[in-house]
Amino acid sequence: MSKTLTILIIAIIFIACKEESKASMSNINEESTEEIKKATDSIDAISEAVLEEPIKKSIKEIKNELTSKGFKIADYVDEKTKDTVIMQQYFIAFLKRGPIRGQNEEEAAELQEAHLAHLGKMYELGYADISGPFGDDGDIRGITIYNVPTQKMADSLAKADPMVKAGRLEIEVHPWWAAKGFPLR
Structure with missing residues (x-):
């Protein structure tokens, strides 16, 4: 047991x-x-x-990159922040009422669709930073701000717009300076 x-x-x-x-x-x-x-x-x-x-570039790197691409730039020191602000030359294309406005409703709608596709393509390719119509029915119908190095290039891109080609819109391009990287508010 x-x-x-x-x-x-x-x-x-x-x-x-x-x-x-x-x-x-x-x-x-x-x-x-x-x-x-x-x-x-x-x-x-x-x-x-x-x-x-985001990886931040130095002021010198940004300036070198812009000038190597042919952009005109300037800079200044902001008195409040003591930061260097880079100014870049852009180009504003004023889209004005053109002389040929006799398209029928269907043709005008097709031109508008092609116009919007052109502006969208300019944005996607980085040539235009912003586009939009004015809210009144004046002779200046809208603007596009081109982010390209020369007025000749901005003019060429704006003239490639189907509305401009059809004569429904005309363009007027002007150089315009703005601080690089400042967002719209």
Whole structure:
């Protein structure tokens, strides 16, 4: 009987140790998984911050880039912020009422669609920064601000507009200076 009791006690101790070992391994696995998840989340957050943060160029780099592309620039120091502000020459194309306005409604609608596609393409290609119509019914119908190095180029791009080609609009292009990178508000 004592031999059976000893075997039984040893078996109980063995089983108890095995269960305790499983429980502690389970805790280790849960803790490890938790730590790995925290570390991964931290790495993801850092990666997102790094990827979202724009790489800033120096004033010298911006000036060199613009002048190498043929843009006219100037700069000044802002008295409040003491930052150097780069001014760039852009070109404003005034789209004026043209002499040929006798298109029927369908032709005018097709020209308008082609006109908007042209302006969208100018924006996508980086040649125009903003375009839009005026809200009145005056002779000046709208403007486009071209971000190109020469007036000749701005004039050529504006003349490629289907509305201008059809004579429904005429263009008048003027050089215009603005601070580089300042957004509209």
